[in-house]
Amino acid sequence: MTLALTVNGMPCTTRAATTTPLLDVLRNEFRLTGARYGCGEGQCGACLVLVDGVPVQSCAREIGSVAGRAVTTVEGLADHRLIAAFIDAQAGQCGYCLSGMVVAAAALLARNPSPDREAIVAALDGQLCRCGAHPRIVRAVELAARGMK
Amino acid sequence: MSDLPKSLADNPRLDRWLRFADGRLHLAVGKIEIGQGITTALAQIAADELDVALGRLEIVAGDTERAPDEGSTSSSLSIEVGGASLRLVCAEARALFLAEAARLLNTAPGDLAVEDGAILRDGVPTGHDYWSLAPRVDLGRDATGAMAPKPRAAHRLIGTSARRLDLPRKLAGTGFIHDMVLPGMVHARVLRQPRPGATLAGVDEAAIARHGARLVRTGDFAAVVADSETWLRAAMAAAAPRWEGCDVPTPAMAEAAWLTTRPADTRQRGAAGPAPAGPAPAGRSHVATYSRPYVSHASLGPSCALALEREGVLEIWSHAQGVYPLRANIAGTLGRDPGSVIVRHAHGAGCYGHNGADDAALDAAVVATLLPGTAVRVLWSRADEFGFAPVGTAMQVRTEAVLDGDGYPADLTTTIWSGVHVNRGPGRLLAARTLPGAPPLPEPVEASDPYPGAGTRNVVPYYDIPATRYVHHLVTSSPIRTSALRGLGAVVNVFALECFLDELAAIGGHDPVAYRLRLLSDPRARRLVERAAAMANWAGRGPAGTGTGLGLAFGRYKNRSGYACVVAEVEAADEIRLRRIWCTADAGLAINPDGVRAQLEGGIIQAASMALKEQVRIDATGTASRSWAEYPILRFSEIPPIEIELMDEPDEPPLGMGECTMGPTAAAIGNAAAHALGLRLRDMPLTRERIIAAAAG
Numbered sequence: 001m002t003l004a005l006t007v008n009g010m011p012c013t014t015r016a017a018t019t020t021p022l023l024d025v026l027r028n029e030f031r032l033t034g035a036r037y038g039c040g041e042g043q044c045g046a047c048l049v050l051v052d053g054v055p056v057q058s059c060a061r062e063i064g065s066v067a068g069r070a071v072t073t074v075e076g077l078a079d080h081r082l083i084a085a086f087i088d089a090q091a092g093q094c095g096y097c098l099s100g101m102v103v104a105a106a107a108l109l110a111r112n113p114s115p116d117r118e119a120i121v122a123a124l125d126g127q128l129c130r131c132g133a134h135p136r137i138v139r140a141v142e143l144a145a146r147g148m149k
Numbered sequence: 150m151s152d153l154p155k156s157l158a159d160n161p162r163l164d165r166w167l168r169f170a171d172g173r174l175h176l177a178v179g180k181i182e183i184g185q186g187i188t189t190a191l192a193q194i195a196a197d198e199l200d201v202a203l204g205r206l207e208i209v210a211g212d213t214e215r216a217p218d219e220g221s222t223s224s225s226l227s228i229e230v231g232g233a234s235l236r237l238v239c240a241e242a243r244a245l246f247l248a249e250a251a252r253l254l255n256t257a258p259g260d261l262a263v264e265d266g267a268i269l270r271d272g273v274p275t276g277h278d279y280w281s282l283a284p285r286v287d288l289g290r291d292a293t294g295a296m297a298p299k300p301r302a303a304h305r306l307i308g309t310s311a312r313r314l315d316l317p318r319k320l321a322g323t324g325f326i327h328d329m330v331l332p333g334m335v336h337a338r339v340l341r342q343p344r345p346g347a348t349l350a351g352v353d354e355a356a357i358a359r360h361g362a363r364l365v366r367t368g369d370f371a372a373v374v375a376d377s378e379t380w381l382r383a384a385m386a387a388a389a390p391r392w393e394g395c396d397v398p399t400p401a402m403a404e405a406a407w408l409t410t411r412p413a414d415t416r417q418r419g420a421a422g423p424a425p426a427g428p429a430p431a432g433r434s435h436v437a438t439y440s441r442p443y444v445s446h447a448s449l450g451p452s453c454a455l456a457l458e459r460e461g462v463l464e465i466w467s468h469a470q471g472v473y474p475l476r477a478n479i480a481g482t483l484g485r486d487p488g489s490v491i492v493r494h495a496h497g498a499g500c501y502g503h504n505g506a507d508d509a510a511l512d513a514a515v516v517a518t519l520l521p522g523t524a525v526r527v528l529w530s531r532a533d534e535f536g537f538a539p540v541g542t543a544m545q546v547r548t549e550a551v552l553d554g555d556g557y558p559a560d561l562t563t564t565i566w567s568g569v570h571v572n573r574g575p576g577r578l579l580a581a582r583t584l585p586g587a588p589p590l591p592e593p594v595e596a597s598d599p600y601p602g603a604g605t606r607n608v609v610p611y612y613d614i615p616a617t618r619y620v621h622h623l624v625t626s627s628p629i630r631t632s633a634l635r636g637l638g639a640v641v642n643v644f645a646l647e648c649f650l651d652e653l654a655a656i657g658g659h660d661p662v663a664y665r666l667r668l669l670s671d672p673r674a675r676r677l678v679e680r681a682a683a684m685a686n687w688a689g690r691g692p693a694g695t696g697t698g699l700g701l702a703f704g705r706y707k708n709r710s711g712y713a714c715v716v717a718e719v720e721a722a723d724e725i726r727l728r729r730i731w732c733t734a735d736a737g738l739a740i741n742p743d744g745v746r747a748q749l750e751g752g753i754i755q756a757a758s759m760a761l762k763e764q765v766r767i768d769a770t771g772t773a774s775r776s777w778a779e780y781p782i783l784r785f786s787e788i789p790p791i792e793i794e795l796m797d798e799p800d801e802p803p804l805g806m807g808e809c810t811m812g813p814t815a816a817a818i819g820n821a822a823a824h825a826l827g828l829r830l831r832d833m834p835l836t837r838e839r840i841i842a843a844a845a846g
Binding site: 016034133 | 323324378382496528531743752
């Protein structure tokens with residue numbers, strides 16, 4: 001059975017079993033490695049993507065449930081001002097969490113273009129970072145928000 | 150030669166480090182990127198010494214075929230040793246090229262300058278550059294170390310906050326070993342031996358096959374292999390391995406106090422003469438015991454490796470901290486010539502020490518040798534990462550002081566009970582003990598030296614105390630495998646000493662900052678403490694027991710490396726919450742000041758997480774905390790504003806800064822919690838349960 005969806009604006013199809021995690025299809029079939037395997041249990045946020053604009057842990061979401069929907073990964077946000085803001089703030093150490101951070105922040109800015117610090121922290125609180133890049137990541141989102149005004 | 154930095158003494162040939170070709174500067178280094186920004190800092194050093202634009206650099210880091218052997222990327226030594234080596238290499242190469250240009254131009258080297266690789270005379274291009282001269286300059290010679298690197302005033306890139314070279318590609322969704330794909334690659338995962346010595350009695354191979362996967366096995370090493378990662382996961386879930394001969398650990402083993410019940414290898418060091426018997430005449434003495442449980446590296450990305458056995462060569466890609474030590478270890482474990490093994494580094498998630506990277510590499514290597522000609526990718530599950538990667542050992546530290554008439558320590562004895570902090574080397578990789586004919590697990594070994602020390606790291610106070618000594622009980626049996634984790638024993642030793650100093654100050658009614666300053670003679674240390682206290686408005690610190698508290702702690706990592714002083718402000722009711730953190734630090738010459746700040750921030754946050762939340766749990770199956778839900782770390786909402794001042798000491802040698810904040814942060818939080826609560830918590834993590842227990846007395 002073929003299943004159709006849109007990924008980063010491009011129509012895509014897959015023959016993966018409907019129970020396959022969206023993350024596996026993105027990484028191994030579409031070769032979009034931005035969404036990262038961190039826990040496979042929806043607990044760390046490294047695999048975060050947008051499904052119709054809503055942040056979703058792609059490791060815990062079956063491909064069958066996104067048929068016909070629009071998926072956005074960090075690769076689809078390459079031109080988003082968040083990317084430049086993360087570079088400007090040097091927000092990241094090992095970088096493994098960053099795809100999820102950018103996706104979570106993009107979802108926040110889409111619904112609230114001028115978030116205060118509290119709103120940024122709330123939007124990112126489900127995203128884990130082990131290197132302690134948090135202060136810089138918050139600063140990067142603030143920079144991007146300021147640039148959007 | 151002997152005074153060359155270790156990396157250069159071990160790899161003296163200049164062409165092992167650099168060459169000029171195709172208009173590029175090709176650099177090869179052994180210190181690898183683990184998120185600390187070392188590759189960028191080393192690039193700055195090389196580009197600055199050679200006067201080449203940063204954009205011209207091509208860097209190979211960590212490759213047994215193409216890069217020098219710099220051992221392991223650990224212990225905050227990459228700048229101090231790796232950077233110092235590279236500076237000398239580049240200074241010498243530059244001098245050789247200038248000498249050759251001067252000969253051709255019939256002038257003196259001193260009349261020449263370099264601008265982005267082009268040789269200038271009186272500011273005018275000479276038509277020569279590194280690339281045109283490269284065929285005439287033989288770098289196949291040993292470094293002499295005789296060429297002085299540029300003076301500070303001539304630096305153009307060193308001391309600036311160049312941006313991380315690797316961040317753009319990581320923000321573009323690539324750049325990790327996890328993203329590598331080799332032609333025809335299969336996915337494999339090992340059925341983990343739950344406890345050392347357990348034997349594999351059976352596996353449901355039919356179930357594995359039903360999921361499109363197969364089993365490969367040698368001895369008690371069994372791995373499931375599939376063409377798809379998705380099938381592999383399903384097959385692993387269905388494999389139902391039956392293990393026999395497992396020992397049964399208990400939850401009590403997760404506590405540091407358990408170590409004191411174990412047989413230990415005990416060494417004593419310190420001041421000559423016996424410890425004073427009993428308290429001083431005035432009766433003023435104090436004893437306190439501090440601890441930290443086992444803690445996890447908890448890397449965000451699980452360990453990953455790729456391997457391919459082809460035409461007698463085993464090629465391995467790994468995010469381990471040292472490609473040469475890993476090659477030696479794997480070659481030894483598999484009984485083959487190290488010359489037939491190549492290990493190449495690829496970026497992983499931050500490791501903070503010896504995590505599962507090396508073990509995953511052996512996993513992939515063994516499967517690859519069982520499937521010659523097929524590329525094998527191993528990615529651990531989250532549960533295996535928490536359950537089987539080495540952890541940082543628990544430690545208990547007892548400090549005893551005899552006070553002089555003014556209430557300052559005249560005599561200090563520190564007694565450490567600790568598992569092994571550094572557990573690398575032959576036979577110690579996780580899968581090794583499951584292979585046929587595996588020798589018995591080697592006994593852990595660890596020195597008790599004060600420097601660099603492992604369990605004894607920073608046990609010697611950086612303060613002026615007339616007599617100090619320490620006893621190191623090295624407990625070699627452990628319920629779970631331990632190895633190096635950021636800061637090693639320094640985290641607990643500094644936590645203990647710095648909390649203890651606050652307790653001693655309180656006994657005599659002294660202010661903790663003034664008390665420390667009286668005992669600190671190093672002016673660089675004093676300056677940090679004074680400035681941190683000023684930043685945090687220490688003078689306005691209120692009385693103890695109000696529910697909010699301010700605590701300060703200082704440490705110089707290994708007593709020779711980076712300096713840090715941390716002040717924490719906390720709120721303590723039923724649990725400890727961080728309100729603000731201030732930090733002053735001295736890195737000597739900071740190669741990349743923003744990179745140093747990032748390391749300080751990261752160390753502070755990891756240590757705060759450790760101090761407040763982290764503990765590996767143990768049950769009858771071994772490690773019980775196998776998910777983020779069971780091993781929580783600090784989240785965005787728990788991280789306070791952090792204000793850092795990096796003291797400028799550009800004429801002092803650069804110091805490693807990755808670990809120096811760990812102990813001071815944990816202790817500052819401990820001291821702030823004690824100030825807030827009016828009672829002392831001495832056992833990490835400082836949880837709600839510990840507050841209740843302490844309040845109950």
